[in-house]
Amino acid sequence: MGIADLFFYLFSALTTGSAVMVISARNPVHAVMFLILAFINAAGLFLLLGAEFLAMLLIIVYVGAVAVLFLFVVMMLDVDFAELRAGYMKYFPLGATIGFILLAELVVLFGAWKSDGGISVTPKVPIPDTAAITNTEAIGHVLYTDYIFYFEAVGIILLTAMVGAIVLTFRQNENAKRQNIGDQIARTPETSIEIKKVETGKGI
């Protein structure tokens, strides 16, 4: 057993443990913190697999951006725990029934499922030798050379979603004061200052 195995068990235990804590933590902020811990440990697992690019990307995208937004929203919410738990017993039978049905379906499905003796599909793009090429380059080749059109399509779909979200939530506030930087810079003493001679004891 090498050090990699030790770390595998450490990371997997922490990932599953914190995933359980995400749904069982009482405080939503704590739940988000456990989610972040789960992401970081998952990145550790990727590192052990030699997928260093994916590991770093997981932290940059999920921990650095997505989880920050989660945390933002959860912190801004004024969560009333008593109110949250008020309906708990009322809805418990319904929730338990739905959960039980799903579980039963899964049991039936996996009971009837037979494997045909291993997956025999060969990948369309051969998996490159990790010693010869860094995995950043390998992923780059796959995304930008072999599957460029799919990649572009995904980009356009995401852009559409983003524009849609902005259009739905954007409200122009007529009363808000806005600064036009161009106007601001174009101001000269002549247009912005007025000099008045004030006679003593009279005021303006």
Added chain:
Amino acid sequence: MVEYFWTAIWPWIIWTPILKAIQSLAFIVPLLILIAYIIYADRKIWAAVQLRRGPNVVGPWGLLQSFADMAKFLFKEPIIPSGSNKILFLLAPLITAFVTIAVWAVIPVGSGWPANEGTSWVVANINVGILYVLAISSLEVYGIIIGGWASNSKYPFLSALRSAGQMISYEVSIGFVIVTVLLCVGSLNLTDIVLAQQTGLANWLGVPTLTILNWFWLPLFPMFIVFVISALAETNRPPFDLPEAESELVAGFMVEYSSSLYMLFMLGEYLAVTFMCAMTTILFLGGWLPPADIAIFNWIPGVVWFMLKLWLVFFMFAMVKAFVPRYRYDQLMRLGWKVFLPLSLFMVVAVASVLHFFDLAP
């Protein structure tokens, strides 16, 4: 059994971690001493601009001021507000300090002696160095958000929200600036980025002695400025120190913090600032490479050049702090999203096109 211990357990489970720990310690101790003098220099430069003396009592010329401050912070009583979330309140400064130290692991500070030898002094020379930097520095925002929220007080919370918005906004433009550099290098390894600056513009212009022209600050000039300004915003330095804005938010997200907890935040802040200086040095100022190909310059060890450049960039940061007035929050956001983002996005496309059509891509 004994054989197994020496071949399998000793080298991988015991010796490697010990070796890495020694290396890290040998890196972190000089780094923290550097931080002590960066803080001292910051205060001295600020004082000089304002015609004050600055710290001048502890030790000759006040050189031991930072150490005295550290001792003071350590011996004071940490006060934890009764309404705070205690675990997260204690966790926040630890996250800040841990993350800002951890990010230094991939920074190459010098090369073998004499300079230009092709190797580098770095704790972890990993392939995805730049991504590691982006990943770890994106965690810095957590120290601030958690600190602000766990204090259970209005000013820290407002400040934490401001700070998070600011850091996320400027991470975007920093990312694009780094992409332009990476396009010219063809590698995510920080050592490769420095070594890629050994040849370039100076050779094409026919003055190979002036290696200073090879560094990316000149060919990617607007990006250099964008990076430095974004670095100021990313580390909450003045003129973008809105999270701390004393005039409106008392002292930002660390109002409720005292003694050693506050010290960890301050340490983290200066580590992040120094780190951004180091990144500017590596990405745009040629890391440890000497500025001219002259024998006497080549004899000077690379780490000396690295430190000189780092101090030069930090001097710029300190001067900006001393004489630029603070931005308003909407101006800050405008600069980030409406000026830097389109500019850096355009530069990514422009640099990529130039490299492609003139067949310069590495």
